[in-house]
Amino acid sequence: MKSELGVDPHRKHVSLIWRNALFNISLCVCVFSLQIGLMTVTLFPIRLFIAAFMMLLAWPFAFIGSVGRSETAVEPQCLWRKLVDVVLRTIMRVMWFAGGFHWISIKGRQAPPAEAPILTLGPHSSYFDAIPVTMTMASIVMKAESKDIPVWGTLIKYIRPVFVSRSDQDSRRKTVEEIKRRARSGGDWPQIMIFPEGTCTNRTCLITFKPGAFIPAVPVQPVVIRYPNKLVRLMTLYTDSHRRVFSVLFSFSQYLPIYSPSEEEKKNPALFAHNVRRLMAKALQVPVTDYSYEDCQLAMAEGQIRLPVDTCLLEFAKLVRSLGLKRVNSEKLLQDYGKRARKLQGQRLSLEDFSQFLELPVSDELRHMFALFDENEDHSMDVREFVIAFSVVCRPAKTLDTIRLAFQMFEAEEDGAITENELMCILRTALGVGELKVSRLFRAIDEEDSGKISFESFREFVDQHPDFAEQYLYSDNAGFGSSSPSHAANGFCADFSPREQKKLD
Numbered sequence: 001m002k003s004e005l006g007v008d009p010h011r012k013h014v015s016l017i018w019r020n021a022l023f024n025i026s027l028c029v030c031v032f033s034l035q036i037g038l039m040t041v042t043l044f045p046i047r048l049f050i051a052a053f054m055m056l057l058a059w060p061f062a063f064i065g066s067v068g069r070s071e072t073a074v075e076p077q078c079l080w081r082k083l084v085d086v087v088l089r090t091i092m093r094v095m096w097f098a099g100g101f102h103w104i105s106i107k108g109r110q111a112p113p114a115e116a117p118i119l120t121l122g123p124h125s126s127y128f129d130a131i132p133v134t135m136t137m138a139s140i141v142m143k144a145e146s147k148d149i150p151v152w153g154t155l156i157k158y159i160r161p162v163f164v165s166r167s168d169q170d171s172r173r174k175t176v177e178e179i180k181r182r183a184r185s186g187g188d189w190p191q192i193m194i195f196p197e198g199t200c201t202n203r204t205c206l207i208t209f210k211p212g213a214f215i216p217a218v219p220v221q222p223v224v225i226r227y228p229n230k231l232v233r234l235m236t237l238y239t240d241s242h243r244r245v246f247s248v249l250f251s252f253s254q255y256l257p258i259y260s261p262s263e264e265e266k267k268n269p270a271l272f273a274h275n276v277r278r279l280m281a282k283a284l285q286v287p288v289t290d291y292s293y294e295d296c297q298l299a300m301a302e303g304q305i306r307l308p309v310d311t312c313l314l315e316f317a318k319l320v321r322s323l324g325l326k327r328v329n330s331e332k333l334l335q336d337y338g339k340r341a342r343k344l345q346g347q348r349l350s351l352e353d354f355s356q357f358l359e360l361p362v363s364d365e366l367r368h369m370f371a372l373f374d375e376n377e378d379h380s381m382d383v384r385e386f387v388i389a390f391s392v393v394c395r396p397a398k399t400l401d402t403i404r405l406a407f408q409m410f411e412a413e414e415d416g417a418i419t420e421n422e423l424m425c426i427l428r429t430a431l432g433v434g435e436l437k438v439s440r441l442f443r444a445i446d447e448e449d450s451g452k453i454s455f456e457s458f459r460e461f462v463d464q465h466p467d468f469a470e471q472y473l474y475s476d477n478a479g480f481g482s483s484s485p486s487h488a489a490n491g492f493c494a495d496f497s498p499r500e501q502k503k504l505d
Contacts, residue, residue, distance in 0.1 A: 050098035058091045059151050062158040069160070074188045085137060088158070092134035101251050104131060108255030114187025116221035116258045118179075120213050122280050123203045124195040129225060132253050133159070138193040139182070141175065141212075160190060176215055183216040193223075196273060198293040203227075206281045208292035209273035217266035222256040222280045256283055290318060294326075298396045305399055305431065305469040308477075312372055313432035317393045319369045323360060330394040334405065337387045342409045348380035357383055375434065384409045388429040400459065402430055407455040417452035427473070441472035 065084040069075065077085075096104065110119075119138060121129065133140055137159050144163040147153040162178050165171045182189040196209035213220060259279060265272035281288045295314050298307070307313060320326050325333075340357065351370050355362045372389075373381035387409065391402040406426040410418045418426070420442040428436040445453045445461045462468055 047098050047100070051095050054091050054095035054098065055151060055155070058088055058095075059154055061087050061091070062155045066154065066158050074185075089135060089137065096131055096134070101128070101131065103251070104135070105252045106135075106255070107252070108257075110136065110255050111221045111258050112187060113189065113191045116219050117183040117185070117187065117189070117191055118213050118216065118218060118220045119191050119193045119223050120209075120220050120276060120280070121193055121195050121223045121225060122197055122206055122209075122277075123201050123225065123284070123286075124197050125200050125203045125225075125227075128227070128251070129195065131251055132223065132225065133193055136191070136193070138191045139189070140193050141179075162192065176212060179212065180216040183218045196277075203286070205286050206277050206284070206288045208290055209277045210293070211269035211273050214261070214265075214269040214272040214276070217261055217269070217272070219258050219260040220276060221258050222276055222283070224254050224256065224280050224283050226252040226254075226284070228252055254283065256280070292318075292321075294321070298393060305427075305473065308431060308433055311432035313389060313392060316369065316372055316389050316432065319365050319372075320390065320393055322365045323358075323363075323369070325358070325390070326394060334387070334391055334394060337383075337390065338405050338409055341384045341387045344383060346382060346384065346410075349383050350380060354381060354383065354386075382425075385425065385429045388426060389432065392430050392432075399430070400462065403458065404455055406430070407458070411454070412452075415452065415454070417450075417454045419452055423453065433477075435477075436473070437476045438473070440476060441468065444468075444472060 061084050065081055065088070093104075119132075119136075121132060132138075139160050139162060142156060142161040142163055144165040146156050146161075147163065149156075162175055162182070164175050179192060182192060192213075194213040196213050197207050198210045199207075201207055256279065259276055261272050265275065277288055291314065295317055298313065298317055337357075349357060351362060351367065354370055355366060358366070360366060369386075370381060373385050384406070388402060388406050391405055395401060403426065406429075407416075407418060410422045410426065412418070420438065423442055424436055424438045427438055428434070442453065443449075444465075445457055465471065
């Protein structure tokens with residue numbers, strides 16, 4: 001109903017509510033900003049000083065405790081080493097108290113190393129997840145370069161971590177072997193704490209666990225971490241790390257019952273990891289998702305083009321992993337696929353032909369992958385599209401390398417150039433979308449209006465227009481948005497947690 005002045009009274013009422021709400025939020029933001037500014041010059045320096053002092057105080061005790069230790073054997077835990085251990089735990093607790101963690105609650109009982117040599121922790125969300133490490137002095141997996149950092153390196157060496165060397169090509173195998181050796185020592189070595197997610201998430205779900213903690217096929221004890229702080233979030237201008245510096249925080253860790261693998265799980269680390277993840281998700285009351293750390297790398301890769309929200313390459317990446325196609329020598333495999341695909345000259349393959357191309361038996365996963373490229377639903381596919389998608393998954397940040405490989409497969413032998421439809425097929429596959437408009441981009445590159453472009457002309461255009469995708473692709477096609485993908489507060493792609501979740505049984 002309209003009033004005499006022609007204004008809807010309901011709309012006027014809603015408008016008044018919104019103005020009041022915005023005023024209150026603005027006022028709270030101003031007050032919060034003043035609090036941040038005041039605490040930055042008062043409370044923060046005090047907390048920082050105490051935390052730094054505790055780190056320096058812990059250094060001599062960690063150095064003394066590390067004297068005479070062997071990297072391959074465990075010496076008896078004599079009285080003075082036990083005393084050093086107690087002192088270090090106390091110092092670390094004071095450090096966390098100074099950092100704002102006044103209450104750290106622990107539920108359940110930590111099993112001894114002989115019963116559960118490996119502790120699996122999750123979800124991994126921030127550097128504050130180091131609290132359980134400092135409270136238990138359990139070993140962790142660390143970069144080898146960390147031990148050379150002054151003060152910090154000594155503290156790290158005290159907990160006898162498993163070091164991973166990035167310069168060693170065989171480091172991954174050696175790390176797994178060392179974890180297996182310690183886990184099967186009968187409790188002689190300290191427990192190993194592992195965050196099987198392999199990356200930080202926003203705690204709204206558990207992503208796919210890496211198999212490293214489960215390859216030794218020994219009993220593990222799951223540990224779930226919570227931060228049940230009820231902080232009012234009126235704005236997203238300040239990150240959690242800013243708030244935590246000034247807040248009184250609460251950390252909660254729960255030791256779940258020991259999980260002993262079955263004979264089937266001992267033979268299948270992926271199944272072992274899957275079942276432990278479901279157990280932890282149930283305790284946390286959060287869903288699980290089949291996306292992994294590699295999927296996040298793919299979605300957030302900073303190449304010349306970025307993936308749209310509705311890309312099917314994340315599904316393709318999961319199939320690549322399940323079929324065991326992504327290997328250490330994937331670059332060599334890519335070149336081999338590219339040469340063989342070029343010889344086929346666009347010949348469409350059946351499922352059986354595709355199976356022979358990959359030298360893999362026909363399976364449900366292979367059928368699913370084949371269906372991704374059977375856009376005409378005529379039970380055939382162009383294997384060149386598979387090679388392009390495989391290249392994106394193996395090297396997501398190297399867009400030009402993928403485009404070069406695609407040009408080599410599609411270009412005509414007489415002039416080394418491709419048509420507009422072929423460019424559309426290449427970019428559509430590289431982005432993992434069904435439809436893509438490239439006419440404006442193609443015309444911009446094809447200045448001579450010849451109807452064909454070469455890779456050299458494409459690369460020259462990209463060098464002159466670094467943001468070509470923003471100008472010629474994203475603006476002409478839906479699903480890309482106007483900015484790069486958003487990040488969750490704790491470093492994991494926000495799109496992965498609420499949408500692609502599998503509910504617990």
